[in-house]
Amino acid sequence: MLVTRVTNAVAARSPMRAAQLRVIDGPDRGVAIDLPPIGVVLGSERACDVVLTDAWVSRRHCSVVPSAHGFTITDLGSRNGTVIDGVAVGKVVAPPGVCIRIGKTLVQLMPADEALAIPPSTNDHFGALYGGSPVMRQVFAILERASKTAAPVLFLGESGTGKELMARGVHDASPRAAGPFVVFDCGAATDSLIESDLFGHTKGAFTGAASERQGAFAAAHGGTLFLDEIGDLPVALQPKLLRMLEAGEVVALGSRKSEKYDVRIVAATHRDVFAEVARGGFRGDLYYRLAVVEVHVPPLRQRLGDLAALIAMFLARAGAPLLAAQVGGEALARLERYHWPGNVRELRNVITRAVALSGPDDDFQSLPFVLRPTAAAPGDAAAVTAVADRPFHEAKDELVARFERDYLTDLVKRADGNLSAAARLAGLERKFLYKLLARAGLRAKASSDDTAE
Numbered sequence: 001m002l003v004t005r006v007t008n009a010v011a012a013r014s015p016m017r018a019a020q021l022r023v024i025d026g027p028d029r030g031v032a033i034d035l036p037p038i039g040v041v042l043g044s045e046r047a048c049d050v051v052l053t054d055a056w057v058s059r060r061h062c063s064v065v066p067s068a069h070g071f072t073i074t075d076l077g078s079r080n081g082t083v084i085d086g087v088a089v090g091k092v093v094a095p096p097g098v099c100i101r102i103g104k105t106l107v108q109l110m111p112a113d114e115a116l117a118i119p120p121s122t123n124d125h126f127g128a129l130y131g132g133s134p135v136m137r138q139v140f141a142i143l144e145r146a147s148k149t150a151a152p153v154l155f156l157g158e159s160g161t162g163k164e165l166m167a168r169g170v171h172d173a174s175p176r177a178a179g180p181f182v183v184f185d186c187g188a189a190t191d192s193l194i195e196s197d198l199f200g201h202t203k204g205a206f207t208g209a210a211s212e213r214q215g216a217f218a219a220a221h222g223g224t225l226f227l228d229e230i231g232d233l234p235v236a237l238q239p240k241l242l243r244m245l246e247a248g249e250v251v252a253l254g255s256r257k258s259e260k261y262d263v264r265i266v267a268a269t270h271r272d273v274f275a276e277v278a279r280g281g282f283r284g285d286l287y288y289r290l291a292v293v294e295v296h297v298p299p300l301r302q303r304l305g306d307l308a309a310l311i312a313m314f315l316a317r318a319g320a321p322l323l324a325a326q327v328g329g330e331a332l333a334r335l336e337r338y339h340w341p342g343n344v345r346e347l348r349n350v351i352t353r354a355v356a357l358s359g360p361d362d363d364f365q366s367l368p369f370v371l372r373p374t375a376a377a378p379g380d381a382a383a384v385t386a387v388a389d390r391p392f393h394e395a396k397d398e399l400v401a402r403f404e405r406d407y408l409t410d411l412v413k414r415a416d417g418n419l420s421a422a423a424r425l426a427g428l429e430r431k432f433l434y435k436l437l438a439r440a441g442l443r444a445k446a447s448s449d450d451t452a453e
Contacts, residue, residue: 121137154230201255
């Protein structure tokens with residue numbers, strides 16, 4: 001089966017993305033760099049191309065060079081060795097997706113993507129989603145094409161970015177629009193009942209199964225099944241889902257008879273799927289079945305050009321159309337400076353709350369916008385209490401995003417805007433610093449010193 005991974009940001013810029021090195025475990029977890037054709041040297045020495053802070057990594061530990069058949073990995077006489085699947089290697093050509101253990105650091109090597117250069121959509125909406133920014137028009141272009149097929153779609157993105165709305169839009173724009181659209185939250189289902197909820201069960205299949213029950217696949221027959229937070233699906237159930245995708249057959253819990261269903265699968269997750277595959281938390285063969293069309297949904301901080309229109313839309317929905325016509329000024333500037341860890345979902349809540357708490361004489365500038373304070377230092381009991389009323393992964397992602405933004409803001413300030421100096425202060429590669437700044441929604445303005453380099 002030909003698998004096409006479509007990355008909207010890449011397609012907007014160039015037809016190819018370079019092979020990538022990603023640190024998925026260890027002190028430098030989260031580091032990701034594009035691999036040049038000549039390769040890189042990894043080690044703790046500052047002169048290395050990829051500098052790791054792991055104390056168990058040698059000064060010049062190993063080199064990685066992309067090749068036609070994967071990656072050429074060479075140990076450079078390290079103290080603790082370069083290990084693949086528990087075996088120390090000297091020099092080897094490894095396949096794409098391989099993970100190498102360097103000291104206490106786990107590094108994954110990802111192949112270059114063949115991204116399709118699809119022209120941006122001429123529409124500023126898709127289903128119930130609005131987006132006039134270039135990055136959203138690129139996403140809409142992908143969805144408009146994918147909707148007409150029966151191919152599985154996988155949405156990757158942070159919580160609150162509108163993945164479920166996109167899935168619903170794909171269904172409504174597809175030939176299956178007259179069929180059912182069934183949502184199954186893999187993260188909310190209990191481990192003991194998730195198999196029954198997905199595949200159904202027969203009478204007497206387990207204690208309490210007093211009657212036969214239809215599962216989500218049967219309910220979605222002839223339509224679309226949206227598997228939200230697919231990354232939370234237990235590993236033990238993943239082979240059964242894979243069988244459904246490959247053969248269209250499901251065996252209900254307690255039954256020996258398989259049933260065929262005509263269901264299109266659309267899935268979504270906030271998790272780093274590649275890292276989960278490397279750790280064994282998600283099957284690679286299932287990932288490739290789900291990600292025939294892979295769509296990366298941008299966070300709100302990367303599409304602030306849409307903010308004013310989204311605010312006006314939410315004001316109108318909250319029953320304040322007159323305020324929707326006043327969007328602008330310092331109030332809008334304040335909202336644009338906010339980092340929006342909860343993305344569009346948080347924006348909707350902020351606007352709805354502001355309208356609910358507004359007085360009869362309030363205009364847009366005087367609306368009581370309630371924004372979360374900047375992140376407290378780790379270990380602050382008040383901060384922990386403030387975020388403990390939400391799902392763990394959501395609270396953790398928000399705290400990390402806040403930390404990165406606050407740290408980078410202070411870092412650039414201390415370096416007087418010189419990003420080369422900022423990278424040295426932080427002990428980061430300059431290119432990686434640029435990526436962190438972009439991910440945090442901070443514009444990377446190079447100083448004259450940066451330009452000279």
